Amino acid sequence: MSRILYYHPQSNFSRKIRILLAEKKIELKLEEINLRNKPPSFLEISPIGKVPVFVDEDGTTIWDSTLIAEYIDEQYPEPRFYPTDMRQRLDCRKWEEVADTLGDQIISLWIFNLTNKGEKAPYQFILEQSIHRFFPVFEQQIAQSEYLLGGETWSMADISALCSFGYYNLRFNEDWKLDYPHLKTWFDRLHQRESVYSTIP
Numbered sequence: 001m002s003r004i005l006y007y008h009p010q011s012n013f014s015r016k017i018r019i020l021l022a023e024k025k026i027e028l029k030l031e032e033i034n035l036r037n038k039p040p041s042f043l044e045i046s047p048i049g050k051v052p053v054f055v056d057e058d059g060t061t062i063w064d065s066t067l068i069a070e071y072i073d074e075q076y077p078e079p080r081f082y083p084t085d086m087r088q089r090l091d092c093r094k095w096e097e098v099a100d101t102l103g104d105q106i107i108s109l110w111i112f113n114l115t116n117k118g119e120k121a122p123y124q125f126i127l128e129q130s131i132h133r134f135f136p137v138f139e140q141q142i143a144q145s146e147y148l149l150g151g152e153t154w155s156m157a158d159i160s161a162l163c164s165f166g167y168y169n170l171r172f173n174e175d176w177k178l179d180y181p182h183l184k185t186w187f188d189r190l191h192q193r194e195s196v197y198s199t200i201p
């Protein structure tokens with residue numbers, strides 16, 4: 001059985017896994033899912049009905065990008081994207097969660113903007129404020145070192161964060177690069193990697 005990643009080309013959560021798989025040189029079949037009309041065969045294997053879903057050679061089926069990333073890193077450990085030290089790993093998971101929360105909020109705001117053409121609803125303001133609070137948080141963290149966890153190698157936290165910021169660029173704009181120079185340098189440097197630039201949504 002061949003490995004499969006069910007994904008969507010604009011999905012930031014799918015992109016996390018595409019970058020991880022490319023960096024680990026793991027071959028697989030990419031199967032694009034129409035998110036507006038999800039095939040019943042996809043819904044059968046994905047109770048949450050969201051991409052990404054990863055199916056391994058032995059039939060192991062996993063949804064939720066973070067669970068997939070952890071599984072892949074354990075199963076195919078070279079090179080590692082989660083630290084082996086328990087405390088550092090916890091830090092990595094925390095930053096990944098911050099980045100994924102940002103990603104979730106960008107998706108919600110974009111859908112809100114698409115569906116609500118009238119006056120801005122209070123929830124839109126709340127989402128905008130919340131999203132803009134994330135930028136200085138990341139800027140401060142990345143001002144201290146090349147990568148989010150410090151040290152000289154990137155981790156799953158960097159991958160998740162670049163996917164969320166890349167998704168913001170797709171749906172809104174790249175103006176944040178003017179205000180957050182360390183974040184811009186980090187983001188642009190990561191885009192020199194083929195796994196990253198070849199998956200830009």
Ligand SMILES: N[C@@H](CCC(=O)N[C@@H](CS)C(=O)NCC(=O)O)C(=O)O
Pocket residue numbers: 008010011012013014035049050051052063064065066100
């Ligand atoms: N927590 C999930 C979130 C996945 C997610 O929100 N996927 C979006 C695309 S980026 C999706 O499939 N949306 C379709 C839907 O909600 O119907 C993960 O990390 O994989």
